[in-house]
Amino acid sequence: MPGDQPRVVDRRVPPGWQAEPVSHDIDVRPVPTVWAGHRTYASRALLAPTSLDQLASLVTSGERVRAIGSRHSFTDLADSPGVLVTLEGLERAPVLDPAAGTVTVTAHTTYGTLGPWLHDRGFALAALASLPHISVVGAVTTATHGSGDAVTTLAGAVVALEILGADGDVRRVDRDHPAFAGSVVTLGSLGIVTSVTLAVEPTYDVAQTVIDDVDLSAVVENLGDVHASATSVSVFTRWDGRASIWRKHRTDVAPERDLSGLGGHPADGQRHPIPGVDGAACTPQLGEVGPWFARLPHFRLEFTPSAGEELQSEHLVPQALAPRAVAAAREVLERHRDLVLVSELRSMAADNLWLSSAYERPGVGIHTTWVQDETRVRAAAAELEAVLEPYEFRPHWGKVFATSELARRYPRWDDAVALVRESDPRGVFAGPFTERIGLR
Structure with missing residues (x-):
């Protein structure tokens, strides 16, 4: 039984390595699935160290190792050809x-x-x-x-x-x-x-409101004004010509900007991003003021988030190109409405982090929650990326994407690869995802 005696892991040692025994007893758990349940990690075991010494002994043992957290990834991003570790014991x-x-x-x-x-x-x-x-x-x-x-x-x-x-x-x-x-x-x-x-x-307070039944074309044409109208804005649509605008606004800043010219009407009850799903799992939306942590997320902590059995993709484009990019994406997503549970448009400021989707440019994310049909969704994502190619998209790392051409999307890609090789020359932390995208 796990924990009965010191455990020497069955390693997959890369050529030229000299594996050393793991000197600490580390609890072994069953390998889990990802959050959405559609993928089981290919790693041989999930280990749960309870000290930094245990973790260090595993990392230096000759084993390939990667860590998992809440498992909210829709790809093999966190997977390892060796073992996974959970750091809950630390x-x-x-x-x-x-x-x-x-x-x-x-x-x-x-x-x-x-x-x-x-x-x-x-x-x-x-x-x-x-x-x-x-x-x-x-x-x-x-x-x-x-x-x-x-x-x-x-x-x-x-x-x-x-x-x-x-x-x-x-x-x-x-x-x-x-x-x-x-x-x-x-x-x-x-x-x-x-x-x-x-x-x-x-700390600060936030009030959230929802505008229903807005003309989607008007939203796309005025996307910059929509996203600038409150502290945090999400546009939800099923590509049926209509949209809902969710606005979360800090009470300690200037009032929300008026969007009445776009039409629509205030929601008269709780909404869920996916039409027809009970909104009870979502944070309050009728203008009730509350603390930031209870309003900025879409979902309440005490509920299972989103739809559960789903897939997600997100493609982030420069803010300046976003209206044209969304219009191009719309043509593809309208054709695949049977696969789309909902899409969301969000904005973000630029940063200077080398592999960030917002590296040196403010961006807009075109996010889609799909039914859990991997073959068809991957084909639809490839179509979507084909029409978004002129708009300099970058995929969200934890979601479904088709492109393998990543280096040219990140100006500091070569520097990132050099840093990885210098920091981890033996590939202890390499996994199928990072090797596939060339981050080694």
Whole structure:
């Protein structure tokens, strides 16, 4: 039984390696599926170390290793040809530094845990994603984002990280480090992130409202004004000619901008992004003021998020090209409406992180939640990418995409690859996804 005796892992050792026995007893668990349930990781085992020493001994043993968090990825991004690790046994309470305006969390911490904890102490984050259920580290290392012209992806809040490297040592990389911009959005390729430090600000309140039945063409033509009308704006559509505009607005800033010229009407009850689904799982939308962590996500922490059995894709284009890009995407997505549960249009500010989808350009994400039919969805995603090619799209790392031409989409790609090779010359943290995209 796991835990009865010290365990030597059945390694898959790359040529030229000398594997050493794992000296610590590490709990072994069944290999899980991804969050949506459509894919089981190909790794041989899921290990649960309870100390940094255990984690370091595994990393230096000759085993291929990758870490998983909330498993909210729709590809094999987190998979490993060796083993996976969960860092829940290393979770510690957040550490707030009010003077520095930062909070430090360990790798297994979720935004749903961190949000109320920060609010109770008078602090907040500038942005959150749709789901509070996701882990902080998983979100920042994939440039996951919420929405808002003035806010970056969640990775933009990172002030410092601690990374356990291939030699078993933990290194701190902060904004003063010359490799910082290449060390945040890394897809787990530099090592296992054991903690992350985020910028915080004084807590604030948000009110959320929804405008239903807006003409989709009018939204697309005025997309910049729509996204600039509130702190965080999402446009939902099933490509049937109509759209809903979800607006989350801070109460401590100027009022929302008027969008009455676009038509539509205020929602008279709770809405779910997917038409016909009960809105009880969603955060309050009728203008009730509440704390930031209970309004910025679309979904309440206590409910299972979104549809569950689904696939997702997202393609991020420069904000300046977004209306034309969305119009081009519309033609494809209208043809595949039978596969589309809902699409969402969101904006974000630029950052300077090498592999971020918003690197050096403000962006708009064309996000689609699909039925769980991988063959047909991948074909539809390939069609979508063909029409988006002139609009310089970058795919979301954790979602379904077809392109293999990634280097030319990221100006610092070669620098990112060089950093990975320098940090992990033996490929301890390489997996099928990172090898397939050439991040080695």
